[in-house]
Amino acid sequence: MALRSVLAQSVGHIEILLLDDASSDDSIKVARGVADTDPRVRIFETSRNAGPGAARNRGFEMATGRWIAIVDSDDIIHPCRLERMTTAGDALETDAVADDLTYFHDASIRPAGTLMGTNRPEKPAGLSATCFVSADPNAPQLGYLKPLIRRTALSGLRYREDIKIGEDHDLYVRFLLNGGRMHLLPQSYYLYRRHNSSLSYRMHPDDVAAIISAQDDLLRDYPDLSDGMLDHMALRRAALQRPLAFETLVQEIRGRHFGRAMGQLVHRPSLLPQLVKVGKSRLARALVRPRNASAVIARDPSEWTLQDWSVMLEKTM
Secondary structure (H helix, E strand, O other): HHHOOOOOHOOOOEEEEEEEOOOOOOHHHHHHHHHHOOOEEEEEEOOOOOOHHHHHHHHHHOOOOOEOOOOOOOOOOOOOOOHHHHHHHHHOOOOOEEEEEEEEEOOEOOOEEEHHHHHHOOOEEEEHHHHOOOOOOOOOOOOHHOEHHHHHHHOOOOOOOOOOOOHHHHHHHHHOOOOOOOEEEEEEEEEEOOOHHHHHHOHHHHHHHHHHHHHHHHHOOOOOOOOOHHHHHHHHHHHHHHHHHHHHHHHHHHOOOOHHHHHHHHHHHHHHHHHHHHHHHHHHHHHOOOHHHHHHHHOOHHOHHHHHHHHHHHOOO
8 A cells, every 4th residue: 555655656756665674474576566567666675674774774775866755564645745745845945844644543544633733833844853852741753754855965874773663763863963954844645554553552671771772872972962952852761761660560570570570669659550550451351351360350450469460461461
């Protein structure tokens, strides 16, 4: 679906670099069939899965066009997206131009809200690095944006290949700190698929730790950041530490390391209400597994033991 939407673009000259990161389904077979009949499509395959950063870096190396656009494999773009956004980018004399994301779910392409929501600008607005590191929980997560970037403006900048989540966010922040200019349009030409499984997706502690490490590296690589930027980054780091602690607790319970889990709860008692909240949200799922969890679901989550939590997390998360 993503490839079809790119092939249907209204712009006359376009190169499509399809980067297959050792996929395990038949998508590469389908892509080869398209490439055999459309010279705009070029396929690059890897023998092992190296992650999104490595795949996109290869695309950067192979790209020859004025603008580079990333389209994820299960998303859809409007037929006029590239034409309208490159026109806007040229008019704004900017280095990167982004649009809002419209969410849709697996079973339907009916819109399900947008990334920016009520924060969508009324006219093209400039974005700074500070916008991306805001720790405001009510602010849109701008790292999800899919901007078009002038190839020459990248100046050798590449994705970090050692992080699997948040690699876009890190690239955008570095791009802006390096002097790149980015504008956000009020329109939305990008349909971002939200899988049902992604609504309850939980990051592994290693993923959260990698995001924190990437931000720490920014502080090292850009020592002259403004006080305001430093304040935002400190708040964001503190905000990331909370899910890191919670996901670590979940892993300890799932692994039946109850002593370490109890130590975490003693050190961070604020994790207990969050654990109870998760238990209540998972209770309905456990009800369909009475043989595995009958002893647990008989009580309120606030009364569960760590052993109970181990059973629940194993069966429902």
